[in-house]
Each structure stands twice: as structure tokens, then as C-alpha cells.
Amino acid sequence: MSRVVVHASGELLAAAAAARLITKLVDAQAERGEASVVLTGGRTGIGVLEQVRRSPARDAVDWSRVDVYWGDERFLPAGDPERNETQAREALLDHVAVDPQRVHPVAPSDGEHGADADAAAAGYAEVLAAGAAQGSSVAVPHFDVLLLGVGEEGHTASLFPDTPYVRETERTVVGVHDCPKPPPTRISLTLPAIQAASEVWLMTTGEAKAEPVAAALRGATPEEVPAAGARGRDRTLWLLDAAAAAKA
Numbered sequence: 001m002s003r004v005v006v007h008a009s010g011e012l013l014a015a016a017a018a019a020r021l022i023t024k025l026v027d028a029q030a031e032r033g034e035a036s037v038v039l040t041g042g043r044t045g046i047g048v049l050e051q052v053r054r055s056p057a058r059d060a061v062d063w064s065r066v067d068v069y070w071g072d073e074r075f076l077p078a079g080d081p082e083r084n085e086t087q088a089r090e091a092l093l094d095h096v097a098v099d100p101q102r103v104h105p106v107a108p109s110d111g112e113h114g115a116d117a118d119a120a121a122a123g124y125a126e127v128l129a130a131g132a133a134q135g136s137s138v139a140v141p142h143f144d145v146l147l148l149g150v151g152e153e154g155h156t157a158s159l160f161p162d163t164p165y166v167r168e169t170e171r172t173v174v175g176v177h178d179c180p181k182p183p184p185t186r187i188s189l190t191l192p193a194i195q196a197a198s199e200v201w202l203m204t205t206g207e208a209k210a211e212p213v214a215a216a217l218r219g220a221t222p223e224e225v226p227a228a229g230a231r232g233r234d235r236t237l238w239l240l241d242a243a244a245a246a247k248a
């Protein structure tokens with residue numbers, strides 16, 4: 001079952017989601033000694049990381065015991081300002097004491113797999129599999145919380161409507177080609193990998209998102225609205241501002 005939380009403005013949403021994320025990581029560390037988060041790109045997702053950085057409570061998290069992964073990445077050279085990794089580092093990761101060994105970015109287009117997005121996706125699937133518990137049904141680590149944004153046509157991560165990527169059932173990570181949102185080549189977790197997370201939080205703002213949000217909550221298929229297929233094992237949260245919630 002999805003829970004919907006509506007905030008009066010995008011600013012409030014970012015601050016409240018940041019507080020929620022800090023609490024989630026603190027709780028996970030109290031329970032298991034460590035925590036893991038899967039980050040997203042996009043304005044809302046990066047805005048939340050900025051709010052985590054600004055929060056005095058951020059030091060309640062032991063950042064050296066947080067594993068950081070990405071739900072999707074724009075397949076660009078290392079350090080490119082449009083890479084989700086670059087933006088997340090600037091917004092938060094460069095400002096807290098993360099353990100570099102526990103930060104797991106997707107390879108850039110000038111990295112070990114070169115410009116081959118499918119090879120980079122397969123490489124990231126191996127990174128995820130290496131952190132998976134023995135016998136887990138999907139070869140990904142335990143994800144305490146997986147953050148996502150939502151696009152105007154309903155995409156989430158880099159899974160766009162009516163594509164083979166949103167229908168993928170075997171692989172955990174895919175190279176995504178010909179994306180409608182630039183850049184055209186991306187790497188994305190698939191729905192089975194997303195659905196392995198304990199909690200999935202879909203965070204979005206603005207009236208342009210009201211239609212896909214309403215469609216997903218009304219039970220659209222993931223093929224029509226990929227965000228509709230993003231569900232956590234234990235909890236699925238929609239964190240919205242009033243404009244994005246207007247048609248729900």
C-alpha cells in the first residue's frame with residue numbers, strides 16, 4: 001500500500017524529506033550498525049540532499065557507515081556537472097565524512113567500460129551483486145531507502161514509458177538508449193532491483209507532475225507510468241507538494 005504525504009510547498013517538502021532521511025539512516029544504524037541509501041538525480045532529489053547538508057541533525061548520522069548507491073545515472077564523462085554523482089557530491093557527499101569505499105557511483109562514459117553503456121550497466125550489476133546477501137532473490141544489497149523522482153511523462157529513475165527497459169525482469173541494471181530526457185544515454189536500475197528495496201520514496205513537486213502522480217496512484221501499469229511500478233518491500237511513500245498532489 002502506498003502512503004501519500006503532501007507538503008504545502010516544494011521547499012517544505014525538501015526540508016521534511018531531508019529530516020525523514022536523516023531519521024531513517026539513524027534508525028537503520030541503530031538497528032543494523034549500518035545504513036544504505038540509493039540516490040536519485042533531478043531537482044527534487046538533489047534539493048533534498050542540499051537540505052540534509054544544511055540540517056544540524058545531519059551529524060546524528062555516522063556517515064562513515066552509510067553505503068551510497070545510485071538508482072540511475074546520466075552516462076557522461078567523470079565530473080560532468082550533469083552527472084547525478086557530481087551533483088550529489090556537491091550537494092552533500094563532499095560535505096560529510098562518507099567512507100569512499102562505501103560510495104558506489106555508476107561508471108562514467110570515460111571510465112573502465114569506456115563509452116559502452118551496456119557494459120557499464122553490467123559492471124554496476126556486478127557492484128550490486130557483490131553487496132547482496134547470500135541467497136537473496138534479487139542480486140542487490142539491502143537498501144534501507146531508495147529515493148526516486150518522477151518525470152512529466154511518468155518516468156522514474158531512467159525507466160521511460162513503453163520501453164523494453166521498464167519491462168525488464170531479469171537484469172538489475174540496464175543501459176538505457178534514446179531517452180526522451182537528455183542526455184539520451186543513461187544507466188538505470190530496473191523495477192525488480194527497485195522493488196527489492198525496503199522503502200521506496202517517490203519525491204516530486206510542481207503541477208507538471210500532477211498527471212503522472214494521479215495516474216500512478218490510480219493504478220496505471222508500469223509500462224504506461226513507470227513510477228507506478230516503483231514500490232518498496234516494506235513501504236512506498238509518495239512525498240509531494242500541493243501542486244503535484246492536485247489531481248491525486
Ligand SMILES: O=C(O)[C@H](O)[C@@H](O)[C@H](O)[C@H](O)COP(=O)(O)O
Nearest residue numbers: 041042043044149150151156157
Ligand atoms: O537523472 C535523472 O534525471 C533522474 O534520476 C530522473 O528520474 C529524475 O528524478 C526525474 O526526471 C525528476 O526530475 P526533476 O525532479 O528535476 O523533475
